Amino acid sequence: MKNLDIENLERKNIFKTPESFLEEMQGKVLQKVSFGNEFDVENLERKNIFKTPEGFFENMQAKVLQEVQPVEAREEGRIVKMNWVYAAAAAITMFFGITFFVNQDKVADPVYVTENVAPENNETQPATYSEPDSKPQNEEMVALKTLEEDLTSAAPANQKISIKPMTIAATNVERTTAKKKEYVQQNPEIQVDQVLSSFTSAELADLGKNVEQDIYLDLYN
Amino acid sequence: MKIKESEIIGLMSVERTRNKGVQLMMDAYQSRLYWHIRRLIVDHDLAQDVLQDTFIKAYQNFHQFKQDSQLYTWLYRIATNESLQQLNKLKKMQKTDEDAEYYLQNLVAENVESDAEEIQILLQKAIQTLPEKQKLVFTMRYYEDLPYEEISQILDMSVGTLKTNYHYAKQKVEDFLKANYEE
Numbered sequence: 001m002k003n004l005d006i007e008n009l010e011r012k013n014i015f016k017t018p019e020s021f022l023e024e025m026q027g028k029v030l031q032k033v034s035f036g037n038e039f040d041v042e043n044l045e046r047k048n049i050f051k052t053p054e055g056f057f058e059n060m061q062a063k064v065l066q067e068v069q070p071v072e073a074r075e076e077g078r079i080v081k082m083n084w085v086y087a088a089a090a091a092i093t094m095f096f097g098i099t100f101f102v103n104q105d106k107v108a109d110p111v112y113v114t115e116n117v118a119p120e121n122n123e124t125q126p127a128t129y130s131e132p133d134s135k136p137q138n139e140e141m142v143a144l145k146t147l148e149e150d151l152t153s154a155a156p157a158n159q160k161i162s163i164k165p166m167t168i169a170a171t172n173v174e175r176t177t178a179k180k181k182e183y184v185q186q187n188p189e190i191q192v193d194q195v196l197s198s199f200t201s202a203e204l205a206d207l208g209k210n211v212e213q214d215i216y217l218d219l220y221n
Numbered sequence: 222m223k224i225k226e227s228e229i230i231g232l233m234s235v236e237r238t239r240n241k242g243v244q245l246m247m248d249a250y251q252s253r254l255y256w257h258i259r260r261l262i263v264d265h266d267l268a269q270d271v272l273q274d275t276f277i278k279a280y281q282n283f284h285q286f287k288q289d290s291q292l293y294t295w296l297y298r299i300a301t302n303e304s305l306q307q308l309n310k311l312k313k314m315q316k317t318d319e320d321a322e323y324y325l326q327n328l329v330a331e332n333v334e335s336d337a338e339e340i341q342i343l344l345q346k347a348i349q350t351l352p353e354k355q356k357l358v359f360t361m362r363y364y365e366d367l368p369y370e371e372i373s374q375i376l377d378m379s380v381g382t383l384k385t386n387y388h389y390a391k392q393k394v395e396d397f398l399k400a401n402y403e404e
Contacts, residue, residue: 027338041395044344046364049337050259057255060269061247064276068243 225249226292233283243280250293251276253365254300260348260360261304262311263328271307275300290374297367297375301357308353325349340402347397355390358383363391 023045030043196204229249232242254275259268278299279286286295315321329345348356357376361367362383369380376383 039395039399041344041363041391041398044340047337047341048256048259049333049341049345050263050265051332051334052265056265056269057247057251060251060273061244063273064243064247064280065240067273067277068240068280 230286230288230292233280233286239280239283243276246279246292246296247276250296253293254296257297257360257365258300258304260345260364261301261356262307263325263332263345263349265332267307271300271303274303278303291371294371294374297361301375305353322350340398343398343401344394346401347394350397351390351393354378355386355393358386359390359394362387 027045030045225245226249229242229245232238232245234242251272255268255272258271258275259265262268262271275296279296286292311324312318312321315324326346326349329342329349333342333345348359351359354376358372358378361372361375362369367375369383372378372383373380378386
């Protein structure tokens with residue numbers, strides 16, 4: 001300690017001081033000065049003196065992001081929803097489309113009949129049927145024959161011949177229509193049976209020769 | 222701040238990065254905006270709600286932001302409008318303007334830190350006695366030191382009117398302090 005020179009010591013403040021005491025002192029001085037004759041609010045320190053809970057900014061940010069996020073999620077949700085709507089619309093369209101085509105086959109016969117009814121008003125071709133389908137023609141021929149028999153038995157003697165075909169045609173068409181409707185409502189298997197029964201066994205044998213073997217049908221048999 | 226503002230605008234302009242943009246926007250302006258709102262409506266919970274709504278509205282209506290003004294000016298505008306709406310609601314709940322003033326002054330007393338100086342508490346109470354426009358101009362100029370030109374953009378008022386309002390507001394505040402301060 002002989003060589004101790006205080007000049008070599010570090011200059012240090014070792015006394016305890018309360019935090020921000022200098023700021024408080026300034027405030028007090030300004031306060032005293034301000035409330036003189038020339039009080040000026042500009043000389044006051046700008047302070048936020050309101051209480052604030054800790055971490056509220058994080059809380060607020062989380063809420064904002066939560067509010068903002070669902071907007072995007074909702075957008076996505078809406079897209080998904082729209083897809084379902086489109087899917088539902090497509091399904092409904094398909095359903096009605098299929099129903100329409102299935103029914104069209106059923107409706108085809110009545111349309112066919114009404115088309116044939118059209119000549120009803122045409123006196124020049126009252127009972128001419130030129131449909132390619134042989135079965136209705138057969139039925140119609142049978143119906144025509146029956147009707148002719150009825151008419152010959154029930155018609156008055158002075159009846160004009162010109163009226164006869166037209167009456168026959170009209171009545172025939174009505175009957176045919178009735179039969180057609182009945183035919184439409186029948187079970188397809190019964191229809192097939194009816195068609196098959198109209199062929200002779202020889203004709204069926206001929207048809208059988210011309211038809212190619214269905215291997216898938218064999219597989220399932 | 223300038224670079225950060227353009228960065229935020231860039232992020233907010235693209236839908237993919239908008240969330241990041243709003244996050245940066247909050248980080249940059251939440252404190253300033255919060256204190257602006259808080260000085261106007263005093264209550265913390267209400268101020269937090271208003272701040273939250275301000276950012277949500279900024280996010281949702283960002284397409285309306287014209288980039289010829291500064292982003293924080295636009296945010297201040299939203300925050301101010303939201304705060305005024307809240308103040309009007311509060312006033313409607315009170316019978317008279319005096320009742321509303323009294324209510325806000327009581328709210329100041331309830332909301333200050335326990336160690337707050339009396340002169341500072343009185344100053345906040347004095348601000349609550351100011352008419353709406355004077356209150357806005359005074360707080361934005363006195364606390365936030367915003368230039369009159371920017372306050373003019375935020376409040377849609379001429380610089381001359383703002384200066385006049387500030388002058389009257391300051392006088393009123395000083396009169397209130399002189400009348401109520403006990404040394």
